[in-house]
Amino acid sequence: GSTKTPEERGNPTMMLTGGIRQSARRTILRTATRAQSSNSHIKGASNAGKGPIGMDGKHEIWREGIYDHDNEPKVKRRDGTYQSIEKLRGFLSYERNAEPYRRPLDRIMDWGELNPVEGDELHHSPVELKVQAARCMDCGTPFCQTHTGCPVNNLIPEWNNLVYNGQWRDAIDRLHKTNNFPEFTGRVCPAPCEGSCVAGLVDSPVTIKNIEYAIVDEAWKNGYITPRIPKERTGMTVAVVGSGPAGLAAADQLNQMGHKVTVYERADRIGGLLMYGIPNMKLEKETVERRVNLLREEGIEFVTNADIGRNVDVNELRANNDAVALCMGATKPRDLPVPGRDLKGVHFAMEFLTANQKRLLMTKEGTLESKWEKENFITAAGKDVIVIGGGDTGTDCIGTSMRHRCKSVTNFELMPQPPMSRAPDNPWPQWPRVFGVDYGHAEVQAVFGEDPRVYSVLTKEFIGDGNGNVKGLVTQDVEITDKGPKAIEGTEREWPADLVVLSMGFVSPESYIVEELGLDTDQRSNIQAVYGDFRTNVEGVFAGGDCRRGQSLVVWAINEGRGVADACNEYLQSIRTTDTSIAAGHVQNLSSLSPKM
Numbered sequence: 001g002s003t004k005t006p007e008e009r010g011n012p013t014m015m016l017t018g019g020i021r022q023s024a025r026r027t028i029l030r031t032a033t034r035a036q037s038s039n040s041h042i043k044g045a046s047n048a049g050k051g052p053i054g055m056d057g058k059h060e061i062w063r064e065g066i067y068d069h070d071n072e073p074k075v076k077r078r079d080g081t082y083q084s085i086e087k088l089r090g091f092l093s094y095e096r097n098a099e100p101y102r103r104p105l106d107r108i109m110d111w112g113e114l115n116p117v118e119g120d121e122l123h124h125s126p127v128e129l130k131v132q133a134a135r136c137m138d139c140g141t142p143f144c145q146t147h148t149g150c151p152v153n154n155l156i157p158e159w160n161n162l163v164y165n166g167q168w169r170d171a172i173d174r175l176h177k178t179n180n181f182p183e184f185t186g187r188v189c190p191a192p193c194e195g196s197c198v199a200g201l202v203d204s205p206v207t208i209k210n211i212e213y214a215i216v217d218e219a220w221k222n223g224y225i226t227p228r229i230p231k232e233r234t235g236m237t238v239a240v241v242g243s244g245p246a247g248l249a250a251a252d253q254l255n256q257m258g259h260k261v262t263v264y265e266r267a268d269r270i271g272g273l274l275m276y277g278i279p280n281m282k283l284e285k286e287t288v289e290r291r292v293n294l295l296r297e298e299g300i301e302f303v304t305n306a307d308i309g310r311n312v313d314v315n316e317l318r319a320n321n322d323a324v325a326l327c328m329g330a331t332k333p334r335d336l337p338v339p340g341r342d343l344k345g346v347h348f349a350m351e352f353l354t355a356n357q358k359r360l361l362m363t364k365e366g367t368l369e370s371k372w373e374k375e376n377f378i379t380a381a382g383k384d385v386i387v388i389g390g391g392d393t394g395t396d397c398i399g400t401s402m403r404h405r406c407k408s409v410t411n412f413e414l415m416p417q418p419p420m421s422r423a424p425d426n427p428w429p430q431w432p433r434v435f436g437v438d439y440g441h442a443e444v445q446a447v448f449g450e451d452p453r454v455y456s457v458l459t460k461e462f463i464g465d466g467n468g469n470v471k472g473l474v475t476q477d478v479e480i481t482d483k484g485p486k487a488i489e490g491t492e493r494e495w496p497a498d499l500v501v502l503s504m505g506f507v508s509p510e511s512y513i514v515e516e517l518g519l520d521t522d523q524r525s526n527i528q529a530v531y532g533d534f535r536t537n538v539e540g541v542f543a544g545g546d547c548r549r550g551q552s553l554v555v556w557a558i559n560e561g562r563g564v565a566d567a568c569n570e571y572l573q574s575i576r577t578t579d580t581s582i583a584a585g586h587v588q589n590l591s592s593l594s595p596k597m
Contacts (some may be wrong), residue, residue: 020150039154073127090134096204104446108402111280129214132207136160139198143429149196151559152178180249185555186213187283196429221582227297234258236572239321242328244272245554246545249561251300252324257569261300266307276354279396309513323540323568330546334504340462347468349393349503352378356400380404384496387411389503397501400438409452417455472496511548526550534567
């Protein structure tokens, strides 16, 4: 529901393109679209300007009940006939049919992933995936794989074609060429690639995200993903600080280049945002640990409970390594300094989500693997919950509250509700800043009968119960002006709240490691390093991911991690060449001191 760019948020919505030519509309039937990321049916905007309607539920799945003499399945086309699958004009023949999430009333009963598992009636078969891959037009200029679409430049048309041809092993190889962790992006990415899909100009985009995670899940299932242990080592060592998506991507790339890599994580488990910031229903932790274990088998060392700059000396870290890559994210949350902020029951989003995830990591014996005390758990059970701030994190707090069995949940957003279709200043192939229904919103609608979001409101103060606990808050409506939000007189309202979660984004990385190293920062307090170079002002120290870029998407973190690895490798090669030259010169000088014959 926010109007931020895809670099600032991942709130998934399906695009509805404004300004489409009437001739194009007549050429291709405009059909009902289904947003994979939000898993909501979005009805195409009519000429009258009507907007999308969020509807979460089961949609039609083609059955493989009709076969020809070659046992080739026939599938339903737009005209209602059943024919063999064709690729040449697939975008004209077949409708978009994204795999839906599990039904809201089912999925809120557990912490399992939103995506249906194999065997579930909602899970797409290989035949349906082939049909959806056939819709890819193999564009001459594939905007889906550009930075406008995919930050890691996934070769989307290529692996779509491989899926169409049933070449699943080749598909995962092609996917891994650009994306270290497609099982992560296939689950949590808002799919900007679909927002820039050419088919989406006049119809519905290809189900790229569905196909991506189908490729990687199929690869894990069939044993296509195995350890790639480097045959040679360079003798150079790199310390990677932070084990989120940027740190893991940097470590993976550097390790494959032959360098010895050690990853330092201040938490008790590897994964960073992937482990504790993204809840289990979006990304099961077994999926994260499976990839981390693979990286460990490939030679990467991981050190947990290592808080660089506090319990690990940063200068010692530099002295013991040839290069240091800082990928520790932007973890300092944006606060809300209003009266009553110190009341019990007001928490940052990461406090709430981390406490919940650590509780889920309990062993069968009842002890906590993460050594997390039970009294630190923050529960929404039976409470009136208010989440301040939208975006992915806000939605995750809503979904978590629903699984706790909250009494109610309301979501405040400072900005006004986004438009139902693209605004004139938001043309294709930009990320469509339009209204959409995410998974948490659909769950609230299913249980309480209404969307939880309230737009254009500003929180003025928190109200206590007299015993130090929050019992409510006061808001005031605002209008957005050129100078920012302006409060509207006489619009104050009081809301009941036993639990308030602040989900207003992150402002910068933690300052102590930055100060300890003497790093230059930009005006937003992020580490200063030019994109593409990633070098800081300190020799041998590089920075990438959210700590350099600012709060962003997992896929952008992977992009930056790969870039940091390239920059580190170039630096290591240069100092290795210099050391070799010095050594050679030293030998030559020694030979000049030898007795002359």
